[in-house]
Amino acid sequence: MLATALSALRIAFRSVMRSKLRALLTILGILIGVAAVVIVTALGTGVQDKVVKSIQSLGSNTILIISRPAQRSGARGKAGVGGRMTEADGQAILREATSVAAVVPMVSAPAQVVFGDRNTSTAVIGTTRDYLKVRSYELERGEMWTETDERLKTKVCVMGATTAANLFGSVDPVGQIVRIGKYPFRVVGTLERKGQSLGGEDPDDRLLMPVGSFRARVLHLPAGRVWLLMASATDVDTTARAEAQIRAILLQRHNITDEDDPDFVIHTQAEFMQLQEQIFGTLQLLLVGIAVVSLVVGGIGVMNIMLVSVTERTREIGIRMAIGAREGDIMIQFLIEALVLCSLGGLSGTVVGLAAIQAMVVSLGWNMILPPQALIAALATSATIGVVFGFFPARRAARLDPIEALHHE
Amino acid sequence: MEPIIEMVGVEKDYASGPVVVRALIDAHITVNEGEFVAIVGPSGSGKSTLMNIIGCLDRPSRGTYRLAGYDVGSRSNNARAVLRNRLIGFVFQGFNLLPRTTALENVELPLVYRGQRAKHRRAHARAVLAQVGLADRVDHTPNQLSGGQQQRVAIARALVTDPPLLLADEPTGNLDTRTSDEILALLQRLNRERSLTIVLVTHESDVALCASRVITMRDGHVRSDVRQSSPRDAGEAAARAQSEPEPTSARPGGE
Ligand SMILES: Nc1ncnc2c1ncn2[C@@H]1O[C@H](COP(=O)(O)OP(=O)(O)OP(=O)(O)O)[C@@H](O)[C@H]1O
Ligand SMILES: [Mg+2]
Numbered sequence: 224m225l226a227t228a229l230s231a232l233r234i235a236f237r238s239v240m241r242s243k244l245r246a247l248l249t250i251l252g253i254l255i256g257v258a259a260v261v262i263v264t265a266l267g268t269g270v271q272d273k274v275v276k277s278i279q280s281l282g283s284n285t286i287l288i289i290s291r292p293a294q295r296s297g298a299r300g301k302a303g304v305g306g307r308m309t310e311a312d313g314q315a316i317l318r319e320a321t322s323v324a325a326v327v328p329m330v331s332a333p334a335q336v337v338f339g340d341r342n343t344s345t346a347v348i349g350t351t352r353d354y355l356k357v358r359s360y361e362l363e364r365g366e367m368w369t370e371t372d373e374r375l376k377t378k379v380c381v382m383g384a385t386t387a388a389n390l391f392g393s394v395d396p397v398g399q400i401v402r403i404g405k406y407p408f409r410v411v412g413t414l415e416r417k418g419q420s421l422g423g424e425d426p427d428d429r430l431l432m433p434v435g436s437f438r439a440r441v442l443h444l445p446a447g448r449v450w451l452l453m454a455s456a457t458d459v460d461t462t463a464r465a466e467a468q469i470r471a472i473l474l475q476r477h478n479i480t481d482e483d484d485p486d487f488v489i490h491t492q493a494e495f496m497q498l499q500e501q502i503f504g505t506l507q508l509l510l511v512g513i514a515v516v517s518l519v520v521g522g523i524g525v526m527n528i529m530l531v532s533v534t535e536r537t538r539e540i541g542i543r544m545a546i547g548a549r550e551g552d553i554m555i556q557f558l559i560e561a562l563v564l565c566s567l568g569g570l571s572g573t574v575v576g577l578a579a580i581q582a583m584v585v586s587l588g589w590n591m592i593l594p595p596q597a598l599i600a601a602l603a604t605s606a607t608i609g610v611v612f613g614f615f616p617a618r619r620a621a622r623l624d625p626i627e628a629l630h631h632e
Numbered sequence: 633m634e635p636i637i638e639m640v641g642v643e644k645d646y647a648s649g650p651v652v653v654r655a656l657i658d659a660h661i662t663v664n665e666g667e668f669v670a671i672v673g674p675s676g677s678g679k680s681t682l683m684n685i686i687g688c689l690d691r692p693s694r695g696t697y698r699l700a701g702y703d704v705g706s707r708s709n710n711a712r713a714v715l716r717n718r719l720i721g722f723v724f725q726g727f728n729l730l731p732r733t734t735a736l737e738n739v740e741l742p743l744v745y746r747g748q749r750a751k752h753r754r755a756h757a758r759a760v761l762a763q764v765g766l767a768d769r770v771d772h773t774p775n776q777l778s779g780g781q782q783q784r785v786a787i788a789r790a791l792v793t794d795p796p797l798l799l800a801d802e803p804t805g806n807l808d809t810r811t812s813d814e815i816l817a818l819l820q821r822l823n824r825e826r827s828l829t830i831v832l833v834t835h836e837s838d839v840a841l842c843a844s845r846v847i848t849m850r851d852g853h854v855r856s857d858v859r860q861s862s863p864r865d866a867g868e869a870a871a872r873a874q875s876e877p878e879p880t881s882a883r884p885g886g887e
Contacts, residue, residue, distance in 0.1 A: 229750075230744045230750075241732070538728070539730055539731075541728075542728045542729075542730060543741070543745075544689075544713065545687070545689060545716065545722050545728075546716065546717065546722065546741055546742040546745065546789065547713055547714065547716050547717020547718075547742055547745040547746070547793075548713060548745050549709075549710045549713045549714065549745070550709060550710055550713075551710070552745055625689045626684055626689050626690060629689075629724070629728065
């Protein structure tokens with residue numbers, strides 16, 4: 224059987240070479256399908272990778288608690304601005320919720336930051352030391368402000384990498400004094416660059432200060448009032464439990480009886496993840512659909528050519544049968560021919576696809592990732608197409624009657 | 633001597649539409665090893681039908697046919713393919729060589745289906761091509777060969793498996809007289825030297841005269857079955873033709 228398979232392979236190549244143009248057009252059908260699959264997969268995986276990374280950069284166990292006015296009736300208030308959430312709520316959550324590892328308050332405002340003759344506008348955020356832990360930032364230089372700073376509302380700040388670069392260039396910001404509004408602030412540290420962003424927000428363009436300092440010097444707010452609490456669950460898996468605990472604590476503290484109308488909203492990363500998975504699930508389905516359609520079209524081309532080939536070579540089949548070819552021998556011969564066509568299409572399609580990806584990455588700077596499994600899948604699929612669409616013509620050839628085949632003109 | 637072909641009451645019907653054509657009726661034929669049988673008869677008398685059954689390309693509608701002891705009628709398509717490969721060499725009127733394929737590769741082909749290794753096949757095919765006088769034509773494709781040469785390639789292909797039985801349906805039908813004689817001389821030599829059993833269909837009495845036995849068909853029946861004590865020697869005729877400077881032209885067969 225090996226000898227027949229080898230000789231069938233040779234016959235197949237020869238037959239492909241014999242009608243070059245026809246083979247080329249058939250191969251083109253498969254090539255386009257496979258190249259499309261490869262390119263689209265790389266594009267999809269690239270985008271997904273980027274989104275997943277930016278979601279993860281937020282910390283996948285992060286929980287956002289946004290304050291808003293309770294609304295028994297009428298229009299919705301602007302989220303965050305109204306409401307009566309306080310730092311004390313945050314402390315209560317940290318104390319009572321067993322699945323919460325850290326809670327930080329958050330208030331923010333855009334502001335001009337001035338150093339010497341340079342200035343930049345950035346998001347000024349009032350928070351506590353744990354902000355770094357909750358948002359998984361690392362310090363690059365200097366250190367975080369102290370608890371004493373928080374108690375005394377000292378004028379200190381920590382800068383994101385972009386903000387620091389905008390203001391200081393290559394000068395070391397640590398120990399320098401910047402001005403925000405009327406007040407001078409001492410820079411005690413800078414943050415390591417994160418680089419990923421979700422929805423255009425640059426995580427490295429910000430300035431952090433103790434929340435008390437923020438309320439005293441940047442934006443006057445009632446004592447203790449925060450717009451946002453950011454909590455992190457003890458683990459990714461406990462996020463849902465942490466969310467439930469937080470909800471219960473806040474409902475109780477705010478004396479809210481109507482559970483459907485609280486004065487806060489809770490968002491978790493799991494929601495974003497879910498949404499993201501939903502979107503990509505749909506996208507993936509679409510891609511698979513396109514891939515299947517284009518490959519089926521290519522496969523029909525292969526089947527068509529193989530049927531023509533069987534008809535053209537009916538006499539040859541008759542001769543082979545007369546001198547002892549079994550049905551399986553004939554079948555293998557034509558299956559291998561279809562396989563050769565499809566594999567050539569698959570290989571060249573992969574090469575074209577890879578070249579196109581390279582070109583797009585270089586010229587458009589797109590983030591494209593081709594998982595190696597996708598390559599293997601593309602090749603395996605084209606081979607499968609060969610077998611599936613080659614099967615019918617090959618069977619037709621194998622079932623020819625030798626006498627009729629011999630007398631075929 | 634062992635009988636290689638044993639037919640008992642073999643019949644073949646063809647259903648063409650509502651009509652049933654009885655192409656072969658109650659054939660009782662026994663052929664022993666080493667015989668050279670010619671089958672003659674008018675067109676449509678059932679010669680090819682008989683040959684197809686002998687050649688295991690078709691199964692009888694009724695009756696039993698044994699080839700070298702194997703009951704062919706009860707065997708599957710694949711089993712008959714194996715029997716053809718093991719026991720029979722075919723030579724056709726139209727040569728039936730694979731186009732665009734060298735003489736060597738054509739002759740190798742039956743060995744491919746025996747699963748022999750390429751090196752082995754090639755050496756063997758070369759040797760058989762030399763035996764039929766085509767040692768210097770191994771790399772020619774059919775369209776580069778004359779009709780006589782093509783038929784020699786076909787005979788080499790039939791012989792390469794060393795079968796006990798050679799079937800030839802009008803092997804000289806596409807050849808001129810002199811080339812026919814050369815081919816017949818080759819067949820007679822093979823029959824004599826290897827005691828190869830040959831069954832040959834022909835329209836020409838000159839060809840039939842070369843056989844040791846002549847079966848005459850008519851309307852699907854075997855009409856007569858006679859032995860010829862002194863067959864015509866085709867080799868002698870060919871040699872005589874060679875000495876006379878008569879121009880010869882081989883007509884290549886329909887491909
Ligand atoms: N596949 C078939 N279907 C229907 N009828 C057939 C078939 N093959 C042969 N026949 C009929 O069977 C009869 C015998 O045909 P066969 O081919 O055996 O004749 P033959 O003796 O070989 O003739 P020729 O000398 O012209 O080759 C004819 O009447 C023919 O029409
Ligand atoms: Mg006939």
